[in-house]
Amino acid sequence: MYRFLFTPRWLGYLALAVAAAVVMVMLGNWQLSRYQERTAINNRIDRADSIAPVPLASALARPTRTGTAGDAPATDVEWTRITVTGRYDSANEILARSRTVDGQVGFEIVTPLVLSDGTAVLVDRGWIPPADGGALARPQVPPAPTGTVTVIGKIHFSESKAGALERRDGRLETRRIGLPTLAPELPYPVYGAYVLLTEQQPANDAAFSQIEPRHENSWQNGGYAVQWWLFAALALAGFVWLARREAQGPTTPDARLLAEEAEHYARVIAERG
Structure with a gap:
């Protein structure tokens, strides 16, 4: 059912989705490090007057x-x-x-x-x-x-x-x-x-x-980190959704009718061949 995933086209889709997800995770991690740096600065500012x-x-x-x-x-x-x-x-x-x-x-x-x-x-x-x-x-x-x-x-x-x-x-x-x-x-x-x-x-x-x-506006960086991680998850989820849709085949009435007609003509041609 999922043998099509090993075709060059779908392997290319998978590589693209994984590469995009990796880049987005790295961007999220960088934003997380900026959030931590800015939070540390804010903590130093808040503590300074008490030391x-x-x-x-x-x-x-x-x-x-x-x-x-x-x-x-x-x-x-x-x-x-x-x-x-x-x-x-x-x-x-x-x-x-x-x-x-x-x-x-x-x-x-x-x-x-x-x-x-x-x-x-x-x-x-x-x-x-x-x-x-x-x-x-x-x-x-x-x-x-x-x-x-x-x-x-x-x-x-x-x-x-x-x-x-x-x-x-x-x-x-x-x-x-x-x-x-x-x-x-x-x-x-x-x-x-x-x-x-x-x-x-x-x-x-x-x-x-x-x-x-x-x-420092550290929460802005925290929000960006979460956004990039969500985008990474969506990239992988999008690939899974497309693969499941491909595996299930046409689902609309018109699409099913076209598929049945194509199968019928394929059998006729095979019999006459």
Whole structure:
């Protein structure tokens, strides 16, 4: 009844169905891995505020060369809560433009914090709205505290696609906080990640809005994984359905009539032959 499955045509159908199912399962597994990665990031974000901050040096590798950023940290270091003490270098402050908070476009102010060993970590002190005149109008930036400052914050990876830098009135402006692009503009070794400020002594200026970590949409990847696995099952189920339909033969009245007539003429021809 199912001997037709061993014909070249049906073996080709089977190979195509199996290949499609394998590819779909692999895509589902990749989406599952993305779901797990994003879930782990969200868990780190949620746990960060309940864990005591650790020294910066225990989380990030110390940079050694001026003009380059230090080594990027391991994936599981992102959003670690750290504490670090140093002095702000306001002369090399960086304005990150076109940054959105609560639907408003403004600037994030990134100020190098120079440590006692001569290295520096970039600290995102927060977001402020632009001046009157449009989203790119340079704001009045609250000055960074002078003297020794202790910062508590969360590690943020360097942003990709940093784009071009420009200087206006001696101050750096950028669209993205990309450390490999910013480090050559600074006169000291720079750590390979920057810090989102959450607490500071002396206190941060009230004009700043704190930058909150963004949770990843892990459930989207979970949904895609289930969809790909269902598609794989449907590919195999479709082959089985077609094979059963082929094995059962024509089922409609017209199809049965045609089959009976074909069988009759085949017998007549055989008898006359």
